[in-house]
Amino acid sequence: MRVHVADHPLINHKLTYLRDKNTDSPTFRRLAEELVTLLAYEATRDVRVEPKPIETPLCPTTGVRLASPKPVIVPILRAGLGMLEGMTRLLPSAEVGFLGMVRDEETLEVSTYANRLPKSLTGRQCYVVDPMLATGHSLVMALDYLLQLGADDITAVCLLAAPEGIEHVREMHEVRGVAVQLVVGAVDDHLNEQGYIVPGLGDAGDRLYGVV
Numbered sequence: 001m002r003v004h005v006a007d008h009p010l011i012n013h014k015l016t017y018l019r020d021k022n023t024d025s026p027t028f029r030r031l032a033e034e035l036v037t038l039l040a041y042e043a044t045r046d047v048r049v050e051p052k053p054i055e056t057p058l059c060p061t062t063g064v065r066l067a068s069p070k071p072v073i074v075p076i077l078r079a080g081l082g083m084l085e086g087m088t089r090l091l092p093s094a095e096v097g098f099l100g101m102v103r104d105e106e107t108l109e110v111s112t113y114a115n116r117l118p119k120s121l122t123g124r125q126c127y128v129v130d131p132m133l134a135t136g137h138s139l140v141m142a143l144d145y146l147l148q149l150g151a152d153d154i155t156a157v158c159l160l161a162a163p164e165g166i167e168h169v170r171e172m173h174e175v176r177g178v179a180v181q182l183v184v185g186a187v188d189d190h191l192n193e194q195g196y197i198v199p200g201l202g203d204a205g206d207r208l209y210g211v212v
Contacts, residue, residue: 001170002181006042011035011185018159019201028207029082032131035159035185036086040127043157043183044090047071048125069124070095076130076142077101077114079205083129083157091127099145101138112141122150131204133161133184134197136168143169147178155181159204160188162197 014035017023023031048071049064070093075084077100088094100114118124126146133139139156146154156169161184173180188197201207 001166001173001179003166003187004042004181004183005187006039006183006185008038011038014038015159015185015201019199021202023207025207025210032082032159032204032208033086036083036129036157037089039157039159039183039185040087040090043127043155043181046181047091066091066093071125071127072097072118072121074099074117074126074128074142074146076128076138079132079208080130082204082208083131083159087127087129087157094127099142101141112145115145117145117149120150121146122152124151125153126151126155128154128156129158130156131159131208132197132200133158133165133169133182134191135162135195136165136172139165139169140172143173143178143180152178154178155183158182158184160184160186160197160200162188162191164191165197 014031018028018031048067050067052063052065054061054063071091073084073087073091073094074097075081077098084096097117098114099112101112128139128142130139143154166182188200190198192198
């Protein structure tokens with residue numbers, strides 16, 4: 001698994017304010033969206049393109065356009081919705097599928113409550129977005145869904161990751177023999193006993209949308 005930590009002054013600046021417990025939800029949503037756009041730039045470096053002949057005001061030339069079939073963006077609900085706009089800003093022609101997952105706060109086990117994905121992902125690049133890679137259980141389950149549908153080119157985009165979560169994803173998908181790329185804003189120190197990333201930024205879903 002390739003792990004790319006997008007170490008950039010603007011990313012670190014936005015992460016600082018996302019981490020701050022005094023940042024309100026509207027500001028948190030705006031900063032998360034801006035940060036995802038920066039991460040999406042890194043995540044799409046290998047997006048597939050094809051030649052496109054055009055004419056400039058001066059002469060004919062050949063540029064590129066996104067290749068078919070269109071890439072698919074898969075936010076993990078609910079917190080992943082806060083990253084969707086930042087991804088579609090760079091990939092407006094991409095299609096969007098959804099996976100709804102919830103973690104039991106006592107056992108840390110993950111269950112799926114919604115699945116809205118295309119019937120086949122064969123030959124399509126997939127971008128999974130979820131703010132926090134903590135234990136890695138949600139991401140592994142999401143990747144398994146995509147693999148079952150034929151995906152073989154998957155990039156996961158996360159604001160923050162814990163070393164334990166990265167290692168869990170690496171172990172699970174190296175066993176499966178699938179190349180997965182991970183793009184993150186930062187790798188934090190560790191997980192606490194409740195499975196939260198430390199220093200982290202708290203519960204991303206609650207900070208994006210409030211406690212429900």
